[in-house]
Amino acid sequence: MPAFKITKRSVEALQAGERPFIAFDSDLAGFGVRVMPSGVMSYIVEYRPHGGGRSVAKRRITIGKVGTLTPEQARKAAADMLAQVRLGADPAADKASQRQAATVAELVEAFRAEHVEGKLKASSGRSYRAGLDALKAAHGSLKAEALTRGQVAALHLKMRESPYAANRALATWSKMFAWGMKRSLIRKGENPAREIDRYREDKRERFLTTEELARLGDALREAETIGLVYQVDESKPKAKHAPKAENRRVKLDPFAVAAIRLLILTGARLREVLDAQWSQVDLERGILFLEDSKTGRKPVYLSAAAQEVLAALPRIEGNRFIIAGHGPRKKQEAEKGGKGSQADAPQGSPRADLKKPWAAVCRAAGLDGVRLHDLRHSFASFGAGASLGLPIIGKLLGHTQAATTARYAHLDADPLRRAVDTIGSTIVAAMDGRKGGEVVPMKKAAK
Template sequence: MSNERASIKINKRTVDAALPTAARYVLWDVDLKGFGLRVEPSGVKSFIARYRPGAGGRTAPKRFVSLGRYGALTPDDARRLAREILGAAANGQDPADAIVKERAAASVTELANAFVAEHVKKKRKSKTIESYEHVINAYLVPAFGTRKANALPRADLSRLHGKLSDKPAIANRLVAVASSMFSWGSQHGYVPEGFNPAARIEKYKEIQRERFLSTDELERMGEALREAETIGLPWEPDQSKAKAKHAPKAENRRVKISGEVVAAIRLLLLTGARLREILHLRWTYVDLERGLLLLPESKTGRKTIILNAPALLIIEGLNRTSPFVIPGDDPEKPRSDLKRPWAAVSARAGLTGVRLHDLRHTHASFGAGSGMGLPIIGKLLGHSQAATTARYAHLDADPLRRASNKIGGALSAALEGKLKAEVLPIKKIRP
């Protein structure tokens, strides 16, 4: 330890008067035993506390705790901290050991890495893994990565949630992922049991996006698909680039889209399947005889998709050149996405703000509009919860139209004086 000097009353005057020397030294307080001021040769002054842990006594080793630097900490504040630590030591505790454990506690980054490796990647599907990793790496780690996971205040996480108010879906996803992460950390000793700073953070109301293609839009989409697989879709050169003037003539500026890609787009609409369910579809999952797609895994687990006649005809017309119904550039791998071809088709068809997933919504909307009933539509789409299908309830127009027509007819008849109560004769009761 440093050279020790005579005890003094540690206050602002004596601390300011303590001058550095060639070697570090310590001044001990005359009133509070174990409270000291350490002076470095560099002139840096810091407050310390010294005690013997456990039952104390001269046989116990001395422990030292750094309370903080002078300037950031006043002598009075340091005295209060020293009194708490020395009091805890007198009661048999070891404050220095607790501080060491606190400093060794996992950071938010360490908790996040363990959470993803030991939980998310082992128990979640690939799309969910991507979503979790994006939220963690784009928001949680940049904001709190070096902070101790067991000391992250709810207020700090709530402020980050507030900064994303213009992106309510992302803000709410942030809270959900953080809640799951800290809940897992609590179960596995990374943070105290029950500690979860994401708890009770009120989420934003999200406006659910609904986009269904009209009959006219479907006609334009069909024309664009037929054009894409036959003569190709026209394209325009980028006039901002120097090579634009060397572009082919307009009649030669067309690009074809493969039959498999066009088939995939049509299947998304005709079956209401999710994108990955079609792109990752293997021929071994296809039962042409019974007209079924038997998926061993989907977002909601095992799933059977019923192929209607047009969808069955499309699949029967495809060549089996790969284990996958919609092969990628490498026949042994599925196609990764349909972004570029769909952008070209939707632009040609004049479809504004239409995502590929909206084809699934359109499939469901046609069923709801035909009065098929939400339970049936839910089964066709593979929904595991009725609440998921309920978003299409307002499209189930037939029962409402019948009710409205009945009410309107009665009111109209009343206005025209034609509404008469039907009088039924009362039968005489024989004695």
């Protein structure tokens, strides 16, 4: 079919035949209309890749259907595409590559398998998985390269009720896209998770006071001697069979009590204490050498009080862990939050957690809203208050960066308090008209 000027009227005049055909435009070489026997018509561009010569076959790419685009819109798109070809681009190859590109779900699974499961510690992996699952659920079927910053920002906005989790998820997405580009799973370009404002995070730093520590100590002693009072839901049918109120006490597992004492006496993290093994203890030097921690190999320095806690703990045959996990416990004991507060653990395993024992201790001590991690903060706060110096405190806590320890700088108040007291007393003395002490010249030493 001879070339003709593609306009709205000329396209409407085209008639479908028994076989598909293309009517090319007389003004823009390569621009045409493909007509199918069904009558469906589409604007197309046909070209040879730049520099290929006649030995390279022509390539064809569909711009859009007639009716969804006007001839003017299609002509402009075709002209832009042909200009890109002259500059060395290959739109047809790019489109084929885009069809084969990874979806968000595929990129998530690849990142999870190679990076999260393969290189991260279990605690870090849990945070990563939460963010990855959220992104996959929202945009899993979308091509990863097609995900926009606006879509990522909208998902981040949906998570605003939990700002800390939302920010961790955003950091995970950004890292995943950077990783995907580095691994050539997606084309290098703009990272859609970058340049999105994070939510403000109110750092929660709870430090136990001396009076609160005293109540904690009382509760722990009560827990391992006469037992802690536990609550019974009087509305339940079996409540009438429960012991009298004055007899509702249960002793906590000695390993749980020891773990709580070690947390406050060492400033160690929860899993560092629960996963510690007897073989890592060097009582002669007063150090617990951890093979692995959040920051890698780490020594935990043991005070005399911490060593006493270890010395009082029995060693369970066949269990290498200091805070040994339980065997089977009675269900009613578990519900009380005492000995059975942990799910059944296999022989030779550490205690899984301290949630129920800690909740029971907090109730007895009147410590509302205190987390186990706050014991670590309290350890550091007492060190800062004693003017031990942030570098020393950082070493004890196992911080790898000084900025992490700097949060306790405001607690190092003793030197400043002494200084301000000295200045204040001098100023008050001057204002009251009191003279300073009499200066007595020193006698010269005899020759």
